[in-house]
Amino acid sequence: MGRVRRIARRSFLIGSAAVVGGVAFGVWQVSRPVENPLRPERGATLNPFVIVDGDGVTVIAPRAEMGQGIHTTLAALVAEELDVEMSDLRVLHGPPAQAYYNSALLRGELRYHPEGLGGWRRVMADALGAGSRVLRLQVTGGSTSTLDGYVRMRTAGATAREALKEAAAQAHGLPRDRLATDRGHVILPDGTRIPYGDLAEAAAAVEVPEVALRPASEWRLLGRSQPRVDAVAKSTGTARYAIDVRLPGMRFATVRMCPHPRGGMARFDAARAEAMSGVDKVIDLGTGIAVVAHTTWQAMEAARAVEITWTPGPGPQTTADAFAEIEAAFDTRRNARPRDDGDVDAALEGADALSVEYRVPFLHHTTMEPMGAAALFDPAAGDGPHLTLWSGNQAPILHRDKAAEAVDLPPEAVTLHTPMMGGGFGRRAEFDFTVLAARVAQAAPGTPVQVTWSREEDMRHGFYRPGAIARMRGAVTDGRVEAFDAKVAAPSVMRQSSRRFSGFAPPGPDRAHLEGIADQPYGFASCRVEGYLCETALPVGFWRAVGNSFNGFFHECFVDELAHAAGADPLAFRLAHLDDAPSRAVLEAVAEMSDWTGATPDGIGRGVAITRSFGTPVAQVVEVADDGGGVRITRAWVACDVGRALDPAIIAQQMEGGLIQGLSAAAYEEITFDDGQVVQGNFPDYTPMRLPQGPRVAVRILESGGHMGGAGEPATPPAMPALANAVFDLTGRRLRELPLARHIRFAV
Missing domain, CATH: 3.30.365.10 (Aldehyde oxidase/xanthine dehydrogenase, molybdopterin binding domain)
Known part of the structure; x- marks a missing residue:
């Protein structure tokens, strides 16, 4: 989210009043506005989804990119209404924030266009969407991302477009309905083209107008295949995942946890591991250990060298036992x-x-990218200790809050970045790997640590x-x-x-x-x-x-x-x-x-x-x-x-x-x-x-x-x-x- 924190003064974010509220009488509007999570150093912010500045347009995606292409579709929803080219958009994942709740997650089979809902279905959809907001369900899952963004992201783009037109109309003494937009510009009646970025500061002061969304018959992007916004980065190896995070002075770590589900650790002897080349420390995690070293390979080799006595868990001993548990359920x-x-x-x-x-x-789940995260625990940040995390995850608020709890910090003292993921399939909704990275970083204060699970740890602790x-x-x-x-x-x-x-x-x-x-x-x-x-x-x-x-x-x-x-x-x-x-x-x-x-x-x-x-x-x-x-x-x-x-x-x-x-x-x-x-x-x-x-x-x-x-x-x-x-x-x-x-x- 570095770019979000460097928004220029000639920037604005459009339409939280129109975008993040509930539905009533067929119009998306606010019953109780949610807080805008973006805090630029300069400039005004009105909305969590669309940034317009001198550099162009940035879409803040509320859902995570795991290879399913959702960042492209969400960007297209905005671009369709905002009148910008897909090639001129940048897409960033939103930070942990209630504003990015998934309005569709609780709807179940009420999978209808919001404008097409009627009667009790609309009432139920509204109620369930409000429930997602109250519960702060910022979650990517349930095949809901497009349904969630279908109206909200288009409304963000449309509201931005009309605010830009209104800013230009006021500057030139013209009614807004005489202006047009095209490919990132407001067009005056005489053909003058004004870049959106030139209107950003003025648009920030404009009262957000009510907007009507374009009918499908007028779409030029939606309904057609678009170039993936992540295609070039992934094709050239420049896409960055959590496993790719590198910071000055970074150390590399891995974990070795009890192989028995819900089992524990009776004792361990780390002497041999601590004597190995490149090893900084071995950390007691209670139900396992972590090793911090100069390289990931050194950490993994040292983790294998730690002598550990495990305590068994309460689970079934064999596959046959596991299915005997399931079969017994038929009886009672x-x-x-x-x-x-x-x-x-x-x-x-x-x-x-x-x-x-x-x-x-x-x-x-066998995700291509194994579990892991990067973390930095700064014990001497301005207002007290601060934890920064880079974790590919499907539930940012949950991951942030659980990590904060694990290191005894309030949630506001934790910054979580959500990069692209090498597969999720539901596994990255779980927060265990983020929490372990936070705990390892706390045990190595002031040192950024990249925690990578071995494939064996990943597979045996799913x-x-x-x-x-x-x-x-x-x-x-x-x-x-x-x-x-x-x-x-x-x-x-x-x-x-x-x-x-x-x-x-x-x-x-x-x-x-x-x-x-x-x-x-x-x-x-x-x-x-x-x-x-x-x-x-x-x-x-x-x-x-x-x-x-x-x-x-x-x-x-x-x-x-x-x-x-x-x-x-x-x-x-x-x-x-x-x-x-x-x-x-x-x-x-x-x-x-x-x-x-x-x-x-x-x-x-x-x-x-x-x-x-x-x-x-x-x-x-x-x-x-x-x-x-x-x-x-x-x-x-x-x-x-x-x-x-x-x-x-x-x-x-x-x-x-x-x-x-x-x-x-x-x-x-x-x-x-x-x-x-x-x-x-x-x-x-x-x-x-x-x-x-x-x-x-x-x-x-x-x-x-x-x-x-x-x-x-x-x-x-x-x-x-x-x-x-x-x-x-x-x-x-x-x-x-x-x-x-x-x-x-x-x-x-």
Whole structure:
């Protein structure tokens, strides 16, 4: 945020009164303005999102860039209304501040354009958005960033544009409606072009006018693919992540924590490590140690040399024990029954019912950039000790406040910078790595420290996608599903994460636990869905698509089995039961794209799946082939309906990435436990899909309008069942447990 702190006097920030409030009577306005977090040394500030000065326009992004392209889309939303070129914009991530709350995070499935909401939906959306502000949920997650920014960022740009026009109008004695804007200039009636920067100081004193947003028919940027604002930096190696931070006098550190989840450290002997070349100190962290040295490699070598006696944790000793905990939940721990349509028991009684069980493993996030952060604890700052952090994170307020608490400072004594991230997938919403960096820096006061976790520490101290078990029963008559009965058991991500984040777990039904199975767009005659929660000492957390990631597998594999039991084509069977027009449309589209006929030649298998998550239905067809060396995933077709596609290229990229992560999880990935520890430590034993193993992918984006769906996560859930269904089509084996590589060989 260095540039934000050096805003020139001829600068202004536009429109907090119009941008960061709630919605009432169809107009975004303020009920209680939030504080502007930006504090320039000179000049006036009116808004947290748009800076205009003599150097041009800077967009302050409220959401984090993790590779998903959101900084480009947020910048385009501003540029569309502000009349500037994308190439003339700079984008910075906002600091921890309530102004950057995620207004869409709590809305759930109310994923509609705010101007298109009506009746109770508008009331609920407003209330939930206000809840995010009160709770200061500055969070990137839930595939909500575009929905959150869709109106707010355009309003920021439009308000800035009109304030600039008003400043020019007053200076030249003209009515504002006679002026125009074009590519960073206000245009007078005689054609005179005034750069925005020349009007900044005057615009700061202008009363912010009410603005109307441009209709989609007038858009010139939105709806079209834009060059990524981070493309050049990432392509040339000049992009800076937390792991790249370098400061004068910097030291480098790593951590070694107890390998037993929730275990501890009885004693340690650091004598050998402290005698090693380049080592400055070994720090006692209570449940582990940190080593500070002149280089990261020296720190990691020394950490391995520390002799430590660990104390076991209370968790399960083996993978079998972990799944025994989950299985036991079916007996006593029912949490929710969100669906109980018709009479499932009566429909199953006397029917030729299908009864099966599915299992999915615990999963790690495996971000390309391992966990870590840079930190500087200054004990003699002007008004007392101050902590500065550079941490790629998905929740800046949470990370700042938890770090402050860890080093006994008030939050205002902590500065947190959020650089780009080498992957997040939910892992960087957790604050553990930021807190550890703060504690290491406090133990080395006055010295900037770069803390980098080894891949082994990263993998063995994750917050895993939980393992889960589903027990499914169903019956079909004359090609129709008469009964669909699903029971799902797993540890609760929502309850565990809530305890970590806020100290308490929300009571009542756990909606995230059953997302992807209780909310799918099928019209079954009788449908019952129940959720069972197990308590475990194993740490679980948000992983791409959360509950949808395992429930999509359960649901769509079972629908495939029901289709097979009915003797029906699996794609036609789905179409016959879908009661949602966008979902039908994407399934019809993927059938056309893949030339689906329901028949495949020998040596080829195809599987289909459709899920609706984060407001976006996604249908996929996956093709596999037996190439003699194993099963190879050869092709995949993806069709999605995001409602309105603001940047088709970025959406397609997210569909491809989500598909690949889903295929990788289905085929190869799992976290297992032995002796109370995570077995996997690095990529030789935790094996994501490699580039040569990936399929050729085709994506089609549909736009039905009327809703704003997410893009970052919805392609992951259908990939897992589509692959399993393709393997069934190829081999005749119905595999109900992931990863599939436990049971079949995939080609290298």
